[in-house]
Amino acid sequence: MNFTFTDDQADFGLVVRDVLAGCRDDRGAAAWQRLGTLGFFGMLVDDSRGGLGLRLADALPALEETGRAAMPGPVVDTAVAGALLLDGPELDKLAAGALRVAVADSASTAADADLADVIVAWPRVASRDAVSSQAPQLRVRLEPRPGIDPARPLFTVTLDGDTRELTGSAVTAWRAATVATAAQLIGAARHLLDTTVAYARERTQFGRAIGGFQAVKHRLADVAIAVEFAAPLVHRAALSYELPSGERDVSAAKAAANDAARLAAEAALQVHGAIGYTHELELRHWLTRVWSWSAAYGTSATHRARVRALVREVPRWP
Incomplete structure (x- = not known):
């Protein structure tokens, strides 16, 4: 099996590298905006929904470049997990780079949940209209917890009230x-x-x-x-x-x-x-x-x- 990237795949990775060059801040706000303009977060979204319609294998060079740049933020949660799980207006906003997703693990811990508009806690998902540990009537509650990376803070996620089942696999x-x-x-x-x-x-x-x-x-x-x-x-x-x-x-x-x-x-x-x-x-x-x-x-x-x-x-x- 040939694992060499095609010219198009490699070129997309180089474009992402150029976009991220010199773009450094603690939470990745500038990098996020630039990648959103490029269409990076809609890589796996069908082109009929405003995405690029790529396969995951096509996106590997671009994803590698976010690692090469040590880009913080919920990059994979949004561009990959979110792209495959969400639907409707949320997916359209994601493809445009206007929506961020955080994914909680089996221990209900999510990185960058404070930046997310949508939080996934398998198998449920909730829109993060607001966050407050003192307001149980809200849909999402976050509690900070210790982590090793200051640029990717960890939170314990509790979903209350209006949640829904995931649409994707x-x-x-x-x-x-x-x-x-x-x-x-x-x-x-x-x-x-x-x-x-x-x-x-x-x-x-x-x-x-x-x-x-x-x-x-x-x-x-x-x-x-x-x-x-x-x-x-x-x-x-x-x-x-x-x-x-x-x-x-x-x-x-x-x-x-x-x-x-x-x-x-x-x-x-x-x-x-x-x-x-x-x-x-x-x-x-x-x-x-x-x-x-x-x-x-x-x-x-x-x-x-x-x-x-x-x-x-x-x-x-x-």
């Missing part, structure tokens, strides 16, 4: 969002590898660039191998997530992307040394985003256990 949307998050992790890992290699070439110790030391070379080579191994798994999952075998492919892809991105983050922190821990260094954006995304839509342990269970279900031959 929850399983399909969850798988697609898992693959999209894996693509973001690949993009973040590529950025961390590129910047760390560049730093290792410039930083000198004992009279030579630290990138010339075998221990550093091997550390970064391990990251490169992990990323190049994980990327085709993500691409395959983007092609098969709707198939019966898609569950296994999706879990394998997310586990591999989690591991590759976390390995890249650890190597970046080690090679940069003490400066890597500082708030002033931009490296922190990618470190915290990797740690946050690797927990979103399932940890490595969760997905490895799922792959193991699915493999054991396959009958032995003969």
Whole structure:
């Protein structure tokens, strides 16, 4: 199977990269506006509804670029999960970049719920007309909870009153969002590898660039191998997530992307040394985003256990 991106797919990713270049703020407001103008959030929405009508596999390069830029905000929840779950006027607004979606996990925890217009808590969804912990008559209540990424704050979500059932397939949307998050992790890992290699070439110790030391070379080579191994798994999952075998492919892809991105983050922190821990260094954006995304839509342990269970279900031959 050929996992090389077509020219159109790659070009769309490069356009997203250019749009996000130099666009940096803590909650991603400027980046969100630019991507909305581009039609990014309607990538998976049918063109008859104002979207681009792309397949998930077509959108992978663009999703990788949001990871490369460490873009905060509910990008995947909106552009992928929301696009597959919503309908009617909400879907039209989403395609125009005028509506944000936050998705809560099985523990009713959602990142960026304070920015969302619509909150999904499987299998229910509610419009966030207002939010107040002191007003139980409102549809959505949010309680802040500790998180590792200041740019992606976590909330416990409680849906009260007027909620409705999801219109799209929850399983399909969850798988697609898992693959999209894996693509973001690949993009973040590529950025961390590129910047760390560049730093290792410039930083000198004992009279030579630290990138010339075998221990550093091997550390970064391990990251490169992990990323190049994980990327085709993500691409395959983007092609098969709707198939019966898609569950296994999706879990394998997310586990591999989690591991590759976390390995890249650890190597970046080690090679940069003490400066890597500082708030002033931009490296922190990618470190915290990797740690946050690797927990979103399932940890490595969760997905490895799922792959193991699915493999054991396959009958032995003969």
